[in-house]
Amino acid sequence: MVVYVWALISVALYRYNEAPPGTITLRISHWQLETGVRDGINELAKEYQKTHPNVRILQEAIPEGTYGQWLSTQIMSGTAPDIIEMGMIPYQVMLAYYNRYCFVMTPFVNKPNPYNKDNELANVPLRNTFKDGMAAGYVNELQEYMAIPLSSFTVRVFYNVDLLEKLTGANNPPKTYREFFDLCNKVKAMKDEKGRNYIPVVGSKYHFGIWEGALCEMMTYKVLDKADLNRDGVVGNDEFYIAIKAGLLNFDCKPIAAKYNMVREIADFCQPGFTGLSRDEGVFLFAQKRALFMTTGTWDALSLQEQAKGNFTVGIMDFPMPTKDDPAYGDVVAGPRYENPGLGFNYSVTRTSRNPEVAFDFLLFMASKKSNEKLNKIIGWIPSVIDTEIVPFLNDFKPCFTGIYGNFNVWLGGETWIRWMQLASLYQVDPNFTFKQLVEQFEPFYKEKGYDDFMEQKKNNKRVIPVNERFLTGIRSQALLSKNDSPEANSFWIKYRTQTRDRQVFYEIWVSTQMHWVNEGPPFTNEYGPYEYSPELLAKIKERVKKEKK
Amino acid sequence: MKSNRPFQILIIVLILITVAFAAVFFLIEKKKSKVEKPAEVIAAGWLQFKMGEYKQAIKLFQKVLDGVPENSDEQIQALYGLGCTNWLKLPGGDKEKAAELFNEVIKRAPGSDYDAWSMLALVRMLHMVPADQTPDYPKVRDEYQKVYEKFPDKIAGHEAFIYMIGAYLAAFTKEDAVIAKKKLDEFLKAHPDSPFVSSAWGLCSRACETLGDKQGQLDAKLKELEKREIDPANPFMDNANAYWSIAVVAEFEVGDFETARKYYKLMMKEYPMERRNFGAMRALERMDALEAKLKAEN
Incomplete structure (x- = not known):
């Protein structure tokens, strides 16, 4: 009995000390188990408590594999944390969660962040203090700011500096694809003290996807010249299909062939059977000093350094792009690789929060210049706020805003998608399955079955129209209920009109244009592509130049 | 024969008491159903609509409809809200009921904004x-x-x-x-x-x-x-698309290189992170090269 009473008193006292009456407890959840994240948030919580002694901040770090289910359960049962990192759930579900269970942040984004009052951002609206204008926190479907992004991310190639020197004698990593290719070929033939072959490139489903997306995909930039039928600078999956169907583009054209040639070359540098391996298994190989290069993002930078501490030095290099004189890729590489790092690590405030103002205030604190810099320095990530300093280790993550990007967009849907995934996976793992065979097996299938997928996609496009109508009706109601000619009303009306134009009027015309092109043929030919001058136009320009010369 | 009068009086008194109670309850109920701040309830109804809580939205609009004077502005607004919600609710909108409600707005508030929006809504239903x-x-x-x-x-x-x-x-x-x-x-x-x-x-x-x-x-x-x-609050809405589109039409449809150059350059200057800037750079080089070539030929 005495022990029981003593236990009760202890628990009560502990609780009292932990959260005395009047204490506001904020719960914040995320899935970032990487080194430094929890320390960073704890450190900022401590800082915040110095000026807000009645606030306690508790972190709930949930593994990413279960975060989505965990978050859904919490939200459905009305016990969601005050602040949540949004993600790890399907996008449509995320939209629904934002809409129903999170506070809209739009009213605050045009006001300065009060925690910037002592720096040069004192009078800058909150959204303009982020590197992307807070685009990462803006949900286009809802036309509202719903989250605050706290970090910036991009991908690079990490390498074992010591191993590079030991195996090749080189002090610097390769700069071009050809150097990288030659070096990997050399390393591939070398064996460690146990007689095992060194692995030039770490492969896994996760890692190879990054190689493919960030390097190989760049080879397809010039697909644009044939398949950008609406000349908007990007090849959509519908345009890609129409171009293939009309014979403007073939799968064995130079840019696509170059991409898959490179995919094969890099796949051959990875360990056998890599497509069946997980991310952790790939990292393990790198940490064991058996692999030379590994690609991943800034999110892993500090963890990798920690793992390698006292064992080897981790270096960072950009993806080795082919140069214009490269014998295999020179004619498809028009320039450097475009890269615009995205912001992420997005946090929202839930409607079930008992103290939403305090939760939002803490987010503002973390998004202030000083705190954001500190948070990311502890985590080893890149800050999301402008004019902040990054840790020297990450200096090599400078983005490139003028460059090429991928335009291979075969993801039409349904059957063609599945078929492509099967064949492309086979191509990655089976050196005997050639690109020629891949094209021979896929292109006829794509042309035939792709039409059904295309038509289904157009139906889906039409199904979006009532969804948009619902959304527009909501905005119209806000405009109608606002005071006439007030700035608020004007803002709603502008939003309403621009979205009516883009989502309904022009959208319907665009869908019908695509239907017209797929059935009647696009407005271009093999002789005259979207980015080529027609003979009539050339004659006109010639005439003008002649006149100007006179 | 024994007089039944006291019993009859009792019955009449009971009836009168019942009627009085009914009248009092009726008045109380009427007072209860009167909506004090209809504008706020309508706004709440629209908020529920936006959140996808259509039953709640209908309940709130109906409350205003029943609790404000006939044909008042608020009643028209509530009718319109009910029309929209019935049309667009999930699962399964009720177009017939929505049409009835929109027609009711048109009948009750001719010439008003809500008349116009209701008429447009009826055509949208036909279009979609x-x-x-x-x-x-x-x-x-x-x-x-x-x-x-x-x-x-x-x-x-x-x-x-x-x-x-x-x-x-x-x-x-x-x-x-x-x-x-x-x-x-x-x-x-x-x-x-x-x-x-x-x-x-x-x-x-x-x-x-x-x-x-x-x-x-x-x-x-x-x-x-x-x-x-431009919606200044929308970070995805800018003039980059418009600049690119003008430049491309000027270059490839009209052969107006001056306009094309102007808008390619504007895009590069105003939107330095825009991914089409590389394409704009290529276009500037392409036009220069073509003109130089044609000049040399002449």
Whole structure:
């Protein structure tokens, strides 16, 4: 009995000390188990408590594999944390969660962040203090700011500096694809003290996807010249299909062939059977000093350094792009690789929060210049706020805003998608399955079955129209209920009109244009592509130049 | 025979008491159903609509409908809210009921904004057909035209006009494009300051494209940009698309390299992170090279 009473008193006292009456407890959840994240948030919580002694901040770090289910359960049962990192759930579900269970942040984004009052951002609206204008926190479907992004991310190639020197004698990593290719070929033939072959490139489903997306995909930039039928600078999956169907583009054209040639070359540098391996298994190989290069993002930078501490030095290099004189890729590489790092690590405030103002205030604190810099320095990530300093280790993550990007967009849907995934996976793992065979097996299938997928996609496009109508009706109601000619009303009306134009009027015309092109043929030919001058136009320009010369 | 009078009096008294109680309850209930702040309840109804809580929205709009004076502004607003919610609710909107409600608004508040919005909503219901069907475009256009003719100076009327032109251009025939262009010319002359003027110029550019009028296409694009409204709070809405689109039409359709250069450069200058900047750089080099080559040939 005495022990029981003593236990009760202890628990009560502990609780009292932990959260005395009047204490506001904020719960914040995320899935970032990487080194430094929890320390960073704890450190900022401590800082915040110095000026807000009645606030306690508790972190709930949930593994990413279960975060989505965990978050859904919490939200459905009305016990969601005050602040949540949004993600790890399907996008449509995320939209629904934002809409129903999170506070809209739009009213605050045009006001300065009060925690910037002592720096040069004192009078800058909150959204303009982020590197992307807070685009990462803006949900286009809802036309509202719903989250605050706290970090910036991009991908690079990490390498074992010591191993590079030991195996090749080189002090610097390769700069071009050809150097990288030659070096990997050399390393591939070398064996460690146990007689095992060194692995030039770490492969896994996760890692190879990054190689493919960030390097190989760049080879397809010039697909644009044939398949950008609406000349908007990007090849959509519908345009890609129409171009293939009309014979403007073939799968064995130079840019696509170059991409898959490179995919094969890099796949051959990875360990056998890599497509069946997980991310952790790939990292393990790198940490064991058996692999030379590994690609991943800034999110892993500090963890990798920690793992390698006292064992080897981790270096960072950009993806080795082919140069214009490269014998295999020179004619498809028009320039450097475009890269615009995205912001992420997005946090929202839930409607079930008992103290939403305090939760939002803490987010503002973390998004202030000083705190954001500190948070990311502890985590080893890149800050999301402008004019902040990054840790020297990450200096090599400078983005490139003028460059090429991928335009291979075969993801039409349904059957063609599945078929492509099967064949492309086979191509990655089976050196005997050639690109020629891949094209021979896929292109006829794509042309035939792709039409059904295309038509289904157009139906889906039409199904979006009532969804948009619902959304527009909501905005119209806000405009109608606002005071006439007030700035608020004007803002709603502008939003309403621009979205009516883009989502309904022009959208319907665009869908019908695509239907017209797929059935009647696009407005271009093999002789005259979207980015080529027609003979009539050339004659006109010639005439003008002649006149100007006179 | 024994008189039954006391019993009769008792019955009458009981009836009177019952009636009195009923009257009191009726008055209390009436007072209860009276909505004190209808504007707030309507706003709450729309919030529920936006959140996808359609049952709640209907409940709130109905509350206002029953609790405010007949044909008051709030009652019309509630009727319109009920109409929209019944039309667009999930699962399964009730178009018939929605049409009844919109017609009720039209009947009760003729000439009002809500009359115009309700009339437009009825045409939108006609226009939006299941994904595997094609709208009856001639009928839809006629109905939009009626809304525009009835409300030539209201936003809803202008929106109806824009939808009507969209319905012509979606048909993708030259004949329809000719009609659309003619109607657009009249609209732009009559309403140069319409809130939808930028959209009208955009549609005009589209009509010119279908008709093969390349200079007209470019001119209309420039006007569209000039009148374009930007939602400053939307980080995805900027002029980069418009600049690129003008430059490309100027370069490849009209051969107007001066305009093309101007807009490629504007995009690069104003949007340094825009991914098409590499394409713009290539375009500038391409035009320079072509002109140099032609000059050398001459």
